[in-house]
Amino acid sequence: MEFRNTVLENGLEIIAEVNPSAFSLSLGYFVKTGSRDESPKIAGVSHFLEHMMFKGTARRTSVDVNRELDDLGSQSNAYTSEEQTVYYMSVLPEHQEHATDLLSDMMRPSLREEDFQMERQVILEEIAMYDDQPPYGAMERAMEEYFGDHPLSRRVLGTRDSVGQLDADEMRAYHAARYAPNNLTLVAAGAVDFESLVDSAKRMTSHWQPSQTQRALATPRATSSSIALTHPPATQCYTLQYSPGAGYGSENRYVLRVLSTILGDDTGSRLFWDLVDNGLAESAVAFTQEFEDCGLFCTYLACSPQQKESNWEILQNILASANDTPISEREIELAKNKICSGMILGSERPSNRLFSVGNAWLNREKYETVAEAAQHYKKVTRDQLQESFAALIHRVNVTVTVSPE
Amino acid sequence: MQQAVFHHRFSNGLVLLGEPMPWLESVAFTLLTPVGTAHEPSDREGLAGLTLEMMQRGAGEFDSREIVEELDFLGVERSSGVTTFHTSISMAAMKSVLEPTLRLAVSMIRDPHFPPDELEEAKQSSLLELAALEDDPAQKCFKELKRARFGDIHGRSSLGTEEGLVATDLSDCQSFWRNRFGADGAILSVAGNFQWDALLKLTEDLLGDWTVVENIQRPHVTASGNVKHIHHESQQTHIALAYDSVPYQHPDYYHGRGLVGILSDGMSSRLFVEVREKRGLVYAVSASAHSLDSCGSVLCYAGTTTPRAQETLEVTLETIANIGKGIEPDELSRLKSRVRTSLVMEQESSSSRSSQMAYDWVYLGRVPSRQEVLQEVDKLSCESLLSHFQKYPPRNWTMVTIGQEALELPHGIS
Numbered sequence: 001m002e003f004r005n006t007v008l009e010n011g012l013e014i015i016a017e018v019n020p021s022a023f024s025l026s027l028g029y030f031v032k033t034g035s036r037d038e039s040p041k042i043a044g045v046s047h048f049l050e051h052m053m054f055k056g057t058a059r060r061t062s063v064d065v066n067r068e069l070d071d072l073g074s075q076s077n078a079y080t081s082e083e084q085t086v087y088y089m090s091v092l093p094e095h096q097e098h099a100t101d102l103l104s105d106m107m108r109p110s111l112r113e114e115d116f117q118m119e120r121q122v123i124l125e126e127i128a129m130y131d132d133q134p135p136y137g138a139m140e141r142a143m144e145e146y147f148g149d150h151p152l153s154r155r156v157l158g159t160r161d162s163v164g165q166l167d168a169d170e171m172r173a174y175h176a177a178r179y180a181p182n183n184l185t186l187v188a189a190g191a192v193d194f195e196s197l198v199d200s201a202k203r204m205t206s207h208w209q210p211s212q213t214q215r216a217l218a219t220p221r222a223t224s225s226s227i228a229l230t231h232p233p234a235t236q237c238y239t240l241q242y243s244p245g246a247g248y249g250s251e252n253r254y255v256l257r258v259l260s261t262i263l264g265d266d267t268g269s270r271l272f273w274d275l276v277d278n279g280l281a282e283s284a285v286a287f288t289q290e291f292e293d294c295g296l297f298c299t300y301l302a303c304s305p306q307q308k309e310s311n312w313e314i315l316q317n318i319l320a321s322a323n324d325t326p327i328s329e330r331e332i333e334l335a336k337n338k339i340c341s342g343m344i345l346g347s348e349r350p351s352n353r354l355f356s357v358g359n360a361w362l363n364r365e366k367y368e369t370v371a372e373a374a375q376h377y378k379k380v381t382r383d384q385l386q387e388s389f390a391a392l393i394h395r396v397n398v399t400v401t402v403s404p405e
Numbered sequence: 406m407q408q409a410v411f412h413h414r415f416s417n418g419l420v421l422l423g424e425p426m427p428w429l430e431s432v433a434f435t436l437l438t439p440v441g442t443a444h445e446p447s448d449r450e451g452l453a454g455l456t457l458e459m460m461q462r463g464a465g466e467f468d469s470r471e472i473v474e475e476l477d478f479l480g481v482e483r484s485s486g487v488t489t490f491h492t493s494i495s496m497a498a499m500k501s502v503l504e505p506t507l508r509l510a511v512s513m514i515r516d517p518h519f520p521p522d523e524l525e526e527a528k529q530s531s532l533l534e535l536a537a538l539e540d541d542p543a544q545k546c547f548k549e550l551k552r553a554r555f556g557d558i559h560g561r562s563s564l565g566t567e568e569g570l571v572a573t574d575l576s577d578c579q580s581f582w583r584n585r586f587g588a589d590g591a592i593l594s595v596a597g598n599f600q601w602d603a604l605l606k607l608t609e610d611l612l613g614d615w616t617v618v619e620n621i622q623r624p625h626v627t628a629s630g631n632v633k634h635i636h637h638e639s640q641q642t643h644i645a646l647a648y649d650s651v652p653y654q655h656p657d658y659y660h661g662r663g664l665v666g667i668l669s670d671g672m673s674s675r676l677f678v679e680v681r682e683k684r685g686l687v688y689a690v691s692a693s694a695h696s697l698d699s700c701g702s703v704l705c706y707a708g709t710t711t712p713r714a715q716e717t718l719e720v721t722l723e724t725i726a727n728i729g730k731g732i733e734p735d736e737l738s739r740l741k742s743r744v745r746t747s748l749v750m751e752q753e754s755s756s757s758r759s760s761q762m763a764y765d766w767v768y769l770g771r772v773p774s775r776q777e778v779l780q781e782v783d784k785l786s787c788e789s790l791l792s793h794f795q796k797y798p799p800r801n802w803t804m805v806t807i808g809q810e811a812l813e814l815p816h817g818i819s
């Protein structure tokens with residue numbers, strides 16, 4: 001296993017974790033852009049653009065793009081989050097050059113008007129699909145409420161209105177600003193021929209022009225609030241609570257990840273034993289979300305409307321039990337084993353390593369082997385956990401509940 | 406694609422399958438027993454799932470909580486489930502902990518405690534899972550499709566019914582386990598980093614004396630065409646379709662699977678292009694090959710907002726029918742390329758390999774090598790795929806829709 005990296009003259013960074021004994025390689029463009037980089041008027045453009053990137057380039061029609069992706073036998077896809085847009089594929093080593101050519105070409109899409117109008121319909125269907133699914137927009141509503149005028153308040157998919165009113169020129173301008181080479185990283189993992197990767201990327205991207213891309217960072221100023229929404233077709237009740245957590249740059253992120261595993265993993269945690277295993281709730285979990293300038297500590301409860309109040313009280317009591325039921329060494333050992341073995345088992349596929357390596361580099365400008373990454377969790381102490389646990393109850397929080405009535 | 410697959414049949418009927426993948430650090434296994442929802446009494450739907458849940462709430466030397474803690478301590482990723490004819494427990498872990506992990510899984514199957522004070526909690530969990538499905542119309546659509554297509558016994562959901570779960574007591578679970586779970590027909594499938602000789606000895610120790618229970622005769626599964634609509638105040642209408650195809654053990658299976666690939670594998674597949682790319686009707690549309698005993702089906706899904714649902718259905722059906730007009734050579738070449746890639750990549754996952762081997766054994770009584778699968782797929786031609794489509798045209802349609810308005814299957818589709 002060897003880490004390689006270089007930066008091209010136009011600012012495009014290329015990184016790879018080379019594993020000569022792997023059967024395949026995974027390749028991805030990680031773009032540092034997402035919903036937080038949008039203005040309210042163009043909310044949803046990052047995600048809409050992600051769809052449009054598959055619609056053809058100067059050299060390829062949309063049919064060509066889709067056929068070539070399948071021709072390579074690849075498993076390919078893309079996703080958009082608040083802070084990132086990622087395009088990735090897994091291929092056999094003999095297809096590395098073709099895959100690099102295709103993926104690089106896709107980063108300079110045609111963005112044709114006709115395709116734009118057609119794809120808008122697909123996006124609106126996607127919005128409708130998520131609106132119909134639990135927790136029925138509670139996450140988006142909680143983000144809006146928690147972050148207020150902070151850019152992280154914006155919905156990744158946008159809204160029916162913003163997507164409905166977006167025009168192709170706005171998307172073209174956004175693409176020109178955000179898809180500059182200095183805002184992209186080409187990431188590879190597995191059986192990578194690094195020299196050849198760099199050569200292909202140079203050839204494909206030499207005409208890309210760098211730009212001044214920036215991201216506005218700010219500390220969110222959340223205040224506690226509680227919102228009750230109704231969704232009559234629902235049969236169950238869904239409650240989501242967001243409170244401050246740790247951002248990517250904070251060492252405390254590892255503490256909070258271990259703490260959320262102990263308190264609220266989907267099996268074997270305190271919430272699991274007191275709410276899920278005994279059949280009181282369908283789901284009761286705690287998890288963290290991390291961003292560049294801040295983070296969230298989140299709890300989620302799904303149960304019948306009749307049991308919502310009593311279950312929520314149990315959940316809150318667990319979060320407030322730092323003094324009464326301090327964290328035990330056994331809980332810490334189990335949580336660390338669970339996290340670290342999950343990392344090791346997952347690392348056997350290059351497609352999983354792609355995201356670990358890419359995210360560590362983008363978010364923390366670091367390369368770490370699986371063993372090095374696991375060390376961060378192993379170093380977390382009981383005192384650190386106990387301190388974060390005791391602080392939970394004093395944090396501001398935003399709670400959103402969705403009920404049938 | 407070098408490969409060695411070992412198998413051994415113990416005198417009690419248990420089959421051990423093993424594929425060493427020494428390049429991995431992990432090892433994974435699937436322990437499959439031939440007990441499923443089809444074997445539940447008709448007034449106890451949900452019993453198989455509840456019994457499996459109870460088997461994990463205390464077994465061997467561990468109580469319910471200790472099992473979870475031990476698995477977390479060992480760093481085991483696990484899942485379990487019930488299908489129409491089988492119950493499975495699957496686990497993946499680092500190679501160094503294979504023995505304690507397998508020992509624990511075997512104790513769930515052979516030595517469950519069935520603690521009386523946990524039954525109500527297990528039942529409540531199952532009831533909540535069932536209730537949660539009401540808020541997931543896409544999943545519910547497939548649960549209803551299975552019922553409509555395969556009938557009251559073979560169309561059962563592993564989640565059971567409210568009546569069945571409420572009626573079940575501890576003695577139902579205990580006698581279901583005692584009378585049904587045994588070595589005959591059971592499969593232990595292991596893939597990853599392990600030594601075959603040591604595994605054979607360990608399995609002999611753990612399961613060699615597992616008793617044989619009355620061999621369960623599989624009833625013959627039949628599929629029937631049906632149309633059902635369920636009203637739901639959702640923005641989208643969810644469409645689930647099924648039609649006859651060949652099952653996994655059929656000599657022409659790769660033709661049937663190949664046609665599903667032409668329809669639905671990848672972004673250049675016909676359903677994706679016709680329904681989503683050209684018309685923007687959906688975000689999600691797909692087809693998959695499904696086998697239930699000797700009954701093969703193609704299952705399709707599309708989700709779209711209500712005003713466009715009828716058009717989506719019609720375009721989907723037309724796209725399927727248009728296969729009869731021929732298959733392009735480049736479609737076939739993409740299909741073969743995808744199969745080859747996925748076979749190579751299968752070597753990167755012990756979990757997917759162990760479950761695939763168990764599935765192979767259930768349907769074929771053997772485990773085909775990757776080379777053999779590749780050769781079979783290489784034999785496919787545009788002509789042979791087309792003649793397969795003509796020989797087994799889509800028929801015997803089942804459709805379940807969930808949404809604000811019922812849809813109509815066009816004339817001539819039955």
